[in-house]
Amino acid sequence: MTTAVPASAPVLTPAERRSAELEQQLNRDPGRFRVLTGDRPTGRLHLGHYFGTLRNRVRLQDLGVDVFVLIADYQVLTDRDTADRLQEYTDGLLLDYLALGIDPARSTVFTHSAVPALNQLLLPFLSLVSVAELGRNPTVKDEIAHSRQSAVSGLMYTYPAHQAADILFCKGDVVPVGQDQLPHVELTRTIARRFNERYGQVFPEPAALLSAAPLLLGTDGGKMSKSRGNSVPLGATADETARLIKGATTDADRHITYDPEHRPGVSSLVLLAALCLERDPHEVAAEIGDGGSAALKRTVTEAVNAHLAPVRARRAEYAADLTYVRSVLREGNERANAVAERTLGEVREAMGTFR
Ligand code: TRP
Numbered sequence: 001m002t003t004a005v006p007a008s009a010p011v012l013t014p015a016e017r018r019s020a021e022l023e024q025q026l027n028r029d030p031g032r033f034r035v036l037t038g039d040r041p042t043g044r045l046h047l048g049h050y051f052g053t054l055r056n057r058v059r060l061q062d063l064g065v066d067v068f069v070l071i072a073d074y075q076v077l078t079d080r081d082t083a084d085r086l087q088e089y090t091d092g093l094l095l096d097y098l099a100l101g102i103d104p105a106r107s108t109v110f111t112h113s114a115v116p117a118l119n120q121l122l123l124p125f126l127s128l129v130s131v132a133e134l135g136r137n138p139t140v141k142d143e144i145a146h147s148r149q150s151a152v153s154g155l156m157y158t159y160p161a162h163q164a165a166d167i168l169f170c171k172g173d174v175v176p177v178g179q180d181q182l183p184h185v186e187l188t189r190t191i192a193r194r195f196n197e198r199y200g201q202v203f204p205e206p207a208a209l210l211s212a213a214p215l216l217l218g219t220d221g222g223k224m225s226k227s228r229g230n231s232v233p234l235g236a237t238a239d240e241t242a243r244l245i246k247g248a249t250t251d252a253d254r255h256i257t258y259d260p261e262h263r264p265g266v267s268s269l270v271l272l273a274a275l276c277l278e279r280d281p282h283e284v285a286a287e288i289g290d291g292g293s294a295a296l297k298r299t300v301t302e303a304v305n306a307h308l309a310p311v312r313a314r315r316a317e318y319a320a321d322l323t324y325v326r327s328v329l330r331e332g333n334e335r336a337n338a339v340a341e342r343t344l345g346e347v348r349e350a351m352g353t354f355r
Contacts, residue, residue, distance in 0.1 A: 015182055019210040022174060026209075030064035036172030036206075038070030041089035042080075043226030044233035045096045047304070051275050052213035054234075056176055058101040067107040068170050068336070069097060071329075074112040074119070078159045079147045094325050096234050099315035104328045110336035111329065112166070117340035121165035122158070124351065128194040129161055129187065137183045164188040168203045169340045176209040199350040202343075214275060215260065217268040219248040235315055238305045245269070245301045254292040258285040266296065273300045276307035 012020070026033060037057060039045065045054065061067045071093050076083040090111065097109060112119065134140070134157045144152050155162075163184045167175055168191070175185050185208040192203035217223070218230030225231065232244050249265040258274075258281040260267040267281070270288075273296075274281035288295050318325050 015186070015208055016210060018207040022207050022209055026060065026063065026065060026174065030060070031066075033174050034066045034068065034170060034172050035060055035174045035176060035209075036068045036070065036167045036170055037176050038072045038166060039093055040072045040075050040226075041083075041086055041093055042076055043089060044092050044231075044235055046224060046226065046231035046233050047272065048213075048216045048224040048231060049226075050100075050234055051216065052178060053176055053211055054096070054100055056209075056211050057107075060174075060176070061103060061107050062101075065174070067102070068172060069102060069107060069109045069332075070166050071109065071111045072163075072166065074155075074162065075159055078153070078156050079143055079149060081149065090329070091322060091325065092235060094329055095315050095318050098318050098325065098328065099234070099311045104331065108335045109329055109332040111333060114329075114333040115169070115336045115340050117337065117344040118165055118169040119162075120344055121169055121340075121347065122162050124195070124347065125161045125164050125168075125191050126158060128191050128198070131157075133187070133190075134158065134160070137187065139180050139183050142180075160184045160187045161191065164191045167206050168192055169343050170336070171204050171343065173204045173206045174209050175206050176211055178211065178213050182208055182210075195347075195350075199347075202346050202350050214271055215268070216272055217264055219244055221249040221265050232304060234308065234311065237312075238309075241304055241308075242301045245297050245304070248297065250293040250296070255290050256285045256288040256292070256296050258282045266293070269296055269300050273303040276300075276303035 035057070037053065039049070057067060057069065071090055073083065073086060073090065076086070094109065098104075102109065137160055140156060140160065144156060147156070160183065164187055167185075167188050175181070175188070177185060185206065189205045189207075192205045195203055218225060218228060219232075220228075220230045222228070222230060232241055236244065248269060250269070251263055251266055253263070253266075256266060256270065257263065258267050258270045260271075270281045270285045273279075274284045277284065284299070288299055
């Protein structure tokens with residue numbers, strides 16, 4: 001029997017429904033959950049990351065959720081031959097996290113390459129997925145289509161299983177991500193389920209916490225990306241911010257409106273100002289009115305610089321003490337290693353391998 005659904009009710013996908021339920025449970029009982037999320041050290045974190053995920057991590061930490069943040073250094077090699085400037089980008093991520101309020105006393109920041117037991121989980125996990133399953137991952141397909149490499153490496157196909165190890169080594173049950181990461185979370189659920197069926201209950205089946213990431217475009221009108229030079233980094237100076245926004249793509253219509261569908265470049269700038277000012281984008285656009293792109297860009301620059309000023313001030317303080325900053329990672333890695341070794345012990349026990 002079917003029940004009538006009002007025409008206006010939004011149709012949620014199973015992942016969206018799980019995410020909405022999870023959000024409620026997190027607010028009710030934050031201490032029950034462990035979050036695992038991460039970034040590849042391929043560049044500087046930018047405003048898209050900030051409004052999309054970074055703010056949310058700090059919110060979850062402050063709610064009382066146990067947060068693990070991975071600097072996914074092995075995953076850098078999926079779509080490039082070598083990992084350039086790894087130390088610089090890793091330091092940069094640490095500075096951003098600390099400046100935004102990730103608190104090393106409550107949250108654990110770590111890198112792939114420092115946690116051998118995490119990486120070892122990849123082997124049994126790969127045995128639980130078929131080559132066909134790895135090959136039809138839509139995010140992987142998209143990344144292959146955009147890759148600048150002449151050949152696709154084995155890591156490109158297998159990194160989603162590695163990402164399952166990232167999540168499951170610490171028995172993370174909440175993974176705050178954007179839509180593009182959903183196939184990886186689905187694969188993680190599959191791997192957890194199959195492992196538990198085959199060897200006995202070890203892993204939780206984690207769920208994605210989908211953030212309603214606002215659609216901010218890069219300054220060239222394309223997808224905002226760490227490695228494309230089209231974003232405003234959190235760690236940029238006020239002058240660098242002004243220069244980047246000045247160079248952003250707009251259009252010839254002097255009258256500023258918020259109309260993402262027809263005026264993507266202008267609307268993305270309006271939205272950015274609105275997010276920083278915590279105001280409605282239509283109102284921000286109406287106020288600029290006939291001021292044209294120049295007035296729009298002035299408004300955006302001022303809003304971004306004012307909003308980020310305290311974050312950037314804290315970032316500069318941490319940057320003056322890299323010894324401390326790196327000690328945060330060292331301690332995080334120690335904690336992650338202890339957790340990973342415990343889980344690997346359970347996996348060995350369950351599989352009956354050498355201990
Ligand atoms: N693939 C993620 C990205 O490119 C980074 C990442 C690696 C990640 N491992 C993860 C995210 C585990 C969430 C959970 O942004």
